[in-house]
Amino acid sequence: MPFRELARAKVNLTLTVLGRRCDGYHDILSLVTFADVGDRVTLLPGPDRQVTVCGSFASAIEGPNLLDRALDLLRRLQPDLRLGRVELEKALPVAAGLGGGSADAAALLRAVRRANPAHAAAIDWRGLAARLGADVPVCLAGEPAVMTGVGDHVEPLARSVALGPLACVLVNPSVPLSTARVFAAFDARADVARQRHEGRGEGIDAQGSRIFDVEWLLTHMRDRGNDLEPAAISLLPVIAEIKAALAAAPGCRIAAMSGSGPTCFGIFTNEEAAQGASRALARAHPAWWVQSTRLD
Numbered sequence: 001m002p003f004r005e006l007a008r009a010k011v012n013l014t015l016t017v018l019g020r021r022c023d024g025y026h027d028i029l030s031l032v033t034f035a036d037v038g039d040r041v042t043l044l045p046g047p048d049r050q051v052t053v054c055g056s057f058a059s060a061i062e063g064p065n066l067l068d069r070a071l072d073l074l075r076r077l078q079p080d081l082r083l084g085r086v087e088l089e090k091a092l093p094v095a096a097g098l099g100g101g102s103a104d105a106a107a108l109l110r111a112v113r114r115a116n117p118a119h120a121a122a123i124d125w126r127g128l129a130a131r132l133g134a135d136v137p138v139c140l141a142g143e144p145a146v147m148t149g150v151g152d153h154v155e156p157l158a159r160s161v162a163l164g165p166l167a168c169v170l171v172n173p174s175v176p177l178s179t180a181r182v183f184a185a186f187d188a189r190a191d192v193a194r195q196r197h198e199g200r201g202e203g204i205d206a207q208g209s210r211i212f213d214v215e216w217l218l219t220h221m222r223d224r225g226n227d228l229e230p231a232a233i234s235l236l237p238v239i240a241e242i243k244a245a246l247a248a249a250p251g252c253r254i255a256a257m258s259g260s261g262p263t264c265f266g267i268f269t270n271e272e273a274a275q276g277a278s279r280a281l282a283r284a285h286p287a288w289w290v291q292s293t294r295l296d
Contacts, residue, residue, distance in 0.1 A: 001045070003042070004043075005041045006041075008142055014030060014225065015029075017186065027150065033144040034296070035295055038107075039107070041089075042087040042111070052087050052088070055089040065088075073132065081112065102134075137154050144157045164295045166214070166295040170265050170293060171281060172289040173262055174288060181235060182260040186228055189230065221256060245284075246264055246266035249280065
């Protein structure tokens with residue numbers, strides 16, 4: 001019996017860089033949610049423990065696949081776990097600011113957890129996710145949350161807080177942009193010190209007392225923005241073009257960049273407006289990856 005999981009795209013609605021740590025990483029504060037599109041991960045239990053990749057962006061994956069590392073870690077953690085062959089259908093752009101690799105690893109953990117109900121309660125799945133990468137824990141939960149630290153501290157929003165569903169369009173220029181390059185460019189900018197002014201860590205309550213409705217959310221997003229956006233645009237100016245094209249589309253309430261880019265997203269008044277914008281942008285820019293979706 002195959003175990004299938006959707007590795008949903010992670011979207012950073014806001015991203016504040018609080019400062020660089022002594023270990024070279026950066027402390028951040030980010031409000032994240034998830035789209036209803038993503039890669040598809042399938043676990044086929046059996047003796048074969050190979051990872052195979054297909055899909056639109058399979059050829060763009062470079063270097064070791066995080067799924068191989070996840071399988072190896074699971075084997076060493078619990079030798080009698082029911083594992084098997086893993087198939088990844090890569091539908092999300094690579095190095096896109098959508099947490100694709102982390103979402104894939106999280107999806108595999110969920111699949112393995114489902115395939116091993118007898119072991120599920122005994123394994124620290126969140127701790128395991130954190131060992132695979134800073135974004136993997138939030139992708140494992142797959143629900144709106146506030147991320148702090150290097151992204152490894154996750155506080156899910158209270159269930160009483162409904163961020164969505166929000167009609168959305170995702171746009172990527174079909175050019176990868178590594179997170180390491182963006183943070184290096186961020187650190188090199190003359191105004192980086194000013195990013196650490198007092199109060200940058202305030203404004204979001206994970207329990208939801210400060211998040212009232214969509215209008216509040218949009219105001220909060222305009223106020224906070226994404227601190228990495230100027231650095232990313234300096235490396236890949238087309239990001240500014242994408243953001244402007246989204247903002248100019250009928251029905252767009254706000255346009256922003258997700259994560260370290262280069263994917264941008266627009267939140268629209270309704271799904272009809274989002275789908276219309278998606279079709280128009282795809283016609284006008286055939287080289288771009290354009291996807292109408294929902295955030296929730």
